Amino acid sequence: MSTPLPSISGKRLRLPKTKVEQRPNLLKQDFSTTGLNQKWTADMTYIQTKRNGWCYLSTIMDLHSRRITGYSFSKKMDTDLVLKTLESAVKNRTITGELIIHTDLGSQYTSDDYNQRLTELYIRHSYSRKGCPYDNAPMESFHASLKKECVYPVPVFEDYETAAAVLFEYVHAFYNKKRIHSSLGYQTPLQVEIATLTSQMAA
Structure with a gap:
């Protein structure tokens, strides 16, 4: 018998339906870019473990390089999780007022705390339609891969710690550095970022 997906709590974060749908x-669906830090996309996915139940992976991707620039893994799917992911993404990036981050209408992404932090960082927020x-x-596509x-x-991972170690290795050691993408001309996300930054320095 399959294990049912966990329900999303966080009722205190939910906004009225009409307000959410107006985001x-x-x-x-225009994912084209001409450089880094123009368009980011963010989302969360469920990861099951034997001892700790469902855990949650939150990531941010730069659409120019397809590199996962923000990453966080937690036993709770709350606003703190997506805020931590955001902070990890902006830590080593140059952010301007041109950056858009795209998310779904989940309560974590529509929360006041998340959007206040985006405002402070001069990042514009874009939302998927319901x-x-x-x-x-x-x-x-990243989650599917x-x-x-x-x-x-x-x-099924044994516990949270085991899952955290394997996921970290996959994202940072394999996906970002070794996994080639046909949409990137069969280059890795890291190769695209290095080439882009080198080109900018030479210009």
Whole structure:
């Protein structure tokens, strides 16, 4: 018998339905870029463990390089998780007022705390339409690859610590540095970032 997915709590973070659905979709499925730190996409996914139940992986991707620039793993799916991911993404990046981050309408991303931090960082917030995963297709693709290549072969991690170690290795050592993408001309995300930064320095 399959284990049911956990329900999302966080009722205190939810906004009225009409207000949530009015959030702007700035990206409109245009994932094209001309450089780094122009368009980011963010999302969370469930990771099951035997001892600790469901845990949650939160990531941010730069759409220019497809590199995972923000990363956080937790036993709780709350606003602190996505805020921690955001801080890890901006830590070593140069942010300007041109940056857009795209998320779904989850209560963590529509929370006042998250959007206040985006305002402080001069990052514009774009939202997927309700029930439209294609609005966040690059992140959906990343999660599909991660589940196929890293999670499903296990098939269930023993505990939170084991999952954290394996996921960290997959994202930082394999996906960012070794996994080639046809959309990147069969380069890795790290190769694209290095080439982009080298080109900017030479200009």
